[in-house]
Amino acid sequence: KQEVTQIPAALSVPEGENLVLNCSFTDSAIYNLQWFRQDPGKGLTSLLLIQSSQREQTSGRLNASLDKSSGRSTLYIAASQPGDSATYLCAVGGRGSTLGRLYFGRGTQLTVWP
Amino acid sequence: DTGVSQNPRHKITKRGQNVTFRCDPISEHNRLYWYRQTLGQGPEFLTYFQNEAQLEKSRLLSDRFSAERPKGSFSTLEIQRTEQGDSAMYLCASSLSLAQETQYFGPGTRLLVL
Numbered sequence: 081k082q083e084v085t086q087i088p089a090a091l092s093v094p095e096g097e098n099l100v101l102n103c104s105f106t107d108s109a110i111y112n113l114q115w116f117r118q119d120p121g122k123g124l125t126s127l128l129l130i131q132s133s134q135r136e137q138t139s140g141r142l143n144a145s146l147d148k149s150s151g152r153s154t155l156y157i158a159a160s161q162p163g164d165s166a167t168y169l170c171a172v173g174g175r176g177s178t179l180g181r182l183y184f185g186r187g188t189q190l191t192v193w194p
Numbered sequence: 195d196t197g198v199s200q201n202p203r204h205k206i207t208k209r210g211q212n213v214t215f216r217c218d219p220i221s222e223h224n225r226l227y228w229y230r231q232t233l234g235q236g237p238e239f240l241t242y243f244q245n246e247a248q249l250e251k252s253r254l255l256s257d258r259f260s261a262e263r264p265k266g267s268f269s270t271l272e273i274q275r276t277e278q279g280d281s282a283m284y285l286c287a288s289s290l291s292l293a294q295e296t297q298y299f300g301p302g303t304r305l306l307v308l
Contacts, residue, residue, distance in 0.1 A: 085237045123198075123200075126298060126299075127294045149284065171237075178250075181252075182227075186235055
């Protein structure tokens with residue numbers, strides 16, 4: 081069974097810092113990897129989707145990388161802002177018999193203070 | 195608003211009662227997913243549909259749970275004889291027919307079983 085781990089569990093930083101959130105997964109046979117943001121009590125907002133054949137994706141101040149062979153992904157947030165405060169979830173897409181299913185980590189709770 | 199919608203947003207019920215949740219996906223999306231999220235955890239996959247066909251069910255989906263998607267449009271998730279352990283956020287997501295497409299999530303239905 082695919083296991084997804086996110087480190088750190090929580091992070092508190094001053095505004096303006098560059099951040100790296102880490103995600104690791106146990107089974108490298110993935111279809112894709114998605115990073116989501118979740119605000120308290122709310123649903124998930126998709127940030128970036130990386131296909132299994134890709135190495136990275138960028139959107140604005142966000143950059144996500146994927147190293148499938150080592151089972152790792154990182155989400156880089158440049159010049160963090162208080163509005164970035166949220167929980168960031170990494171999700172790995174299954175393939176084969178689990179195609180379409182997303183396996184989630186527990187998330188990294190980020191607080192950016194002014 | 196053309197995003198995924200879920201109703202109700204909150205539901206409080208007594209143990210033993212039946213509850214039903216509704217999800218309306220993005221109109222052109224053929225795939226619809228249900229996940230469950232408990233406090234401090236990432237979402238866990240429950241089931242998914244390709245049009246009206248239910249293609250996979252997680253072992254988390256006990257006999258008390260049933261999901262339908264008549265006519266391949268909206269979906270309902272029913273929980274019979276609710277238990278306190280069913281208290282969670284129930285999330286719905288949809289995507290285009292291809293598995294590599296981004297899953298877009300609704301705001302969720304928060305269930306509290308007393």
